[in-house]
Amino acid sequence: MWKQPYFVIGFSIIAFFLAGSFVYEWIWGNVPRQIYYIMEGGRAVEGAPISPNWQFPLGSDEFGYDLVGKLMLGAKYTILAALAVGALRMLIAVPLGYILGTYLDKHRKWISSLADSMHYIPLTLFAAFVLTPVLWMPQEGFTNTIWERIGIQVVIMALLTVPIVAILIANEAALLRDKEFILAAKTLGAGRLRIIRKHLYPQMREKIAVLYGQQVMETFIVFAHLGLLKLFLGGTKVSYDPMFGDPPMSISYEWAGLFGSTFRYLQSAPWLPLAPVLFIGLTIFAVSMMMEGYLRSKNPKVKKLRKAKVEEPAVEWNREQLRNNMVRIKEQEMIKAEK
Amino acid sequence: MKLLLKFFIAVGGIILASSLPVLIAGWLQKEWRWKIYFESIQTTLQELWPINEIAFFNYRAQRPMPLFPNVFEYITYSLQILFLALLVAVIVSLGLTIITMLLSEKARERVKMALYFLESVPDLLIIMLAQLAVVLFFKQTGILISQIAAVGDDRIYWLPVLCLAILPTIQLYRLAMLTFQEEERQMYVDLARALGFSKVYIVLVHMFRNAIISVFFQSKKTMWFMLSNLFILELMFNLPGIMLFLRDNMYPAGFLVTVFSFFLPMFFLYSFGEWYFVRRMRGKGEV
Numbered sequence: 001m002w003k004q005p006y007f008v009i010g011f012s013i014i015a016f017f018l019a020g021s022f023v024y025e026w027i028w029g030n031v032p033r034q035i036y037y038i039m040e041g042g043r044a045v046e047g048a049p050i051s052p053n054w055q056f057p058l059g060s061d062e063f064g065y066d067l068v069g070k071l072m073l074g075a076k077y078t079i080l081a082a083l084a085v086g087a088l089r090m091l092i093a094v095p096l097g098y099i100l101g102t103y104l105d106k107h108r109k110w111i112s113s114l115a116d117s118m119h120y121i122p123l124t125l126f127a128a129f130v131l132t133p134v135l136w137m138p139q140e141g142f143t144n145t146i147w148e149r150i151g152i153q154v155v156i157m158a159l160l161t162v163p164i165v166a167i168l169i170a171n172e173a174a175l176l177r178d179k180e181f182i183l184a185a186k187t188l189g190a191g192r193l194r195i196i197r198k199h200l201y202p203q204m205r206e207k208i209a210v211l212y213g214q215q216v217m218e219t220f221i222v223f224a225h226l227g228l229l230k231l232f233l234g235g236t237k238v239s240y241d242p243m244f245g246d247p248p249m250s251i252s253y254e255w256a257g258l259f260g261s262t263f264r265y266l267q268s269a270p271w272l273p274l275a276p277v278l279f280i281g282l283t284i285f286a287v288s289m290m291m292e293g294y295l296r297s298k299n300p301k302v303k304k305l306r307k308a309k310v311e312e313p314a315v316e317w318n319r320e321q322l323r324n325n326m327v328r329i330k331e332q333e334m335i336k337a338e339k
Numbered sequence: 340m341k342l343l344l345k346f347f348i349a350v351g352g353i354i355l356a357s358s359l360p361v362l363i364a365g366w367l368q369k370e371w372r373w374k375i376y377f378e379s380i381q382t383t384l385q386e387l388w389p390i391n392e393i394a395f396f397n398y399r400a401q402r403p404m405p406l407f408p409n410v411f412e413y414i415t416y417s418l419q420i421l422f423l424a425l426l427v428a429v430i431v432s433l434g435l436t437i438i439t440m441l442l443s444e445k446a447r448e449r450v451k452m453a454l455y456f457l458e459s460v461p462d463l464l465i466i467m468l469a470q471l472a473v474v475l476f477f478k479q480t481g482i483l484i485s486q487i488a489a490v491g492d493d494r495i496y497w498l499p500v501l502c503l504a505i506l507p508t509i510q511l512y513r514l515a516m517l518t519f520q521e522e523e524r525q526m527y528v529d530l531a532r533a534l535g536f537s538k539v540y541i542v543l544v545h546m547f548r549n550a551i552i553s554v555f556f557q558s559k560k561t562m563w564f565m566l567s568n569l570f571i572l573e574l575m576f577n578l579p580g581i582m583l584f585l586r587d588n589m590y591p592a593g594f595l596v597t598v599f600s601f602f603l604p605m606f607f608l609y610s611f612g613e614w615y616f617v618r619r620m621r622g623k624g625e626v
Contacts, residue, residue, distance in 0.1 A: 110348060113344075113345045113348045113349060114348050114349070114351070114352045115352075116345075116349060116352075117348065117349035117350070117351075117352030117353050117356075117602075118352065118356075119559055119560075119562070119563045120349070120353065120563075120566075120598060120601055120602040120605055120606065121353065121356060121566075121598050122563070122566035122567040122569070122570050122582075122601075123563070123566075123567050124567040124570050124571065125566075125567070125570050125582070125585065125594075125597070125598075126356065129359075129360060129594055130359050130360055130363055131363075132360065133360050133363055133364040133367065134363065134367060144367070152366075152367070156363065217459065220461075221461060221462070221567075222567075224461055224463055225463075225567065225570070225571050228463070228571060228574055228575070229574070229586070259463070263575075266467060266470065266471070267470075267471075267474060270467075270471055273467060274464075274467060277461055277463050277464045277467065278464065280461055281459065281460055281461045281464055284459040284461065285456060285459040287459075288455065288456060288458070288459045289456075292455065
């Protein structure tokens, strides 16, 4: 796995964001540097938001905060939350799927059509609908801490598509269950639990890993969508002041919030919403690179195909031997017949 | 009969989902509100009963409006965009697949790899870049190709449809490539080739007929993905569609109306497709 360039590149992108995020906070604290205007020859040439230049690679936001700093600080929230959502979802859905596929196989049909109804509800819409009571700050302020809210959000988002993933695994397990090696194990007296543990799980390990990667990618997209709806990771700070109300704000610097709260600047300061989405895209890209690298390390199909075309000398030699032996046997038979 | 059962199970699932926020709000207070949950479902269903009396608040008009026929216009507009984009995605992806299938093995693998990585482009990025590009083009040449946001009840079509179609096209393209390549290993393709049919003919006539079935069955996931995208698209383009309407009616009845407006046409499309393809496959088996 670690020899696959795809896997290594993907892994290092994600590791860079995560490590960078913690290191940044450790060195510069959790407030990015702020600058109100750029001086050139004694005159202010540009006020906040500053467009990208050499000193500030991604420019600054409308309050003069450095965007790179904000993105780095926010990386850990977004990435860790997405990884956690995927992991939790798989942790619930995999055992559930196996139970559905083995113990409850009679009910699999109708449960799967119930889960199928989820396919008609747009995921973002469903997430927004369900998460609004959790994330939108009520008038009297939040009653729980930011970590509690992040925890609740992760759990709910993980649960949202558990039915679909579980059914996917159950169907896959049901397909495998009719295979000969499982029937053989059953005849030898293996219980259902043992079949799941020793036969179904190892057979599906790669599929589960790929499914995990897909769930993480999907979660990033949903985070970004929720950001557009002003539902940010860990809650949205809403100002209820009728006169000087601030626009809804994200509490941390997580990427969905950085995107969602600056979307209205798309035409005037395009780097503000574009940079977070680019970072999200880059992370999704890194995850898909890791998946591809992992798959290639498990079944190097591409290489095998090329090798198959070249006749292997060993095979050739074996064939030759077989042919010679056959000829010899035939000769002996003929000799016997003559006698 | 089976179809009817499936339909009712799906409807039941959606209704159960419509009142979930109540449960979650209760969960936040660390209590189980099963009773309120079921009461909420009941009142929601009662609200929906005389179907032509339902009224929703319309923020464009700043007053409540009855569901029929006003909101119905929004629904048809959303569905128009959705199905136009789907049509574009299907046609373009199948066309590209057929062309790619005629290329060499090496080129095909490269195309597949590129598609795999292109899939990770977020939809938001595509929409934002499209909007920026239109404005940039306008500034440079003074020609407005398309409006980038709907004002009032304007209807803009081709730019949203294009933005919505790009990602599904990539997904379907890759899916179709995989299915076609799977199909290519079948015996009948070898036979056809041995009989001297040209590659174009085999791909277009024989493989296409068989591969299209499995592409259809796997396209449900793409549809699901498109629904989420449509939602975002309407927000970003400020389109007067059903999704934007829902944002202002985030309560169970509004949710139900919105979901059903997609569910009904999509369910019929898929049921009809399944019925048609299954019948065709069976017909072939009997012959």
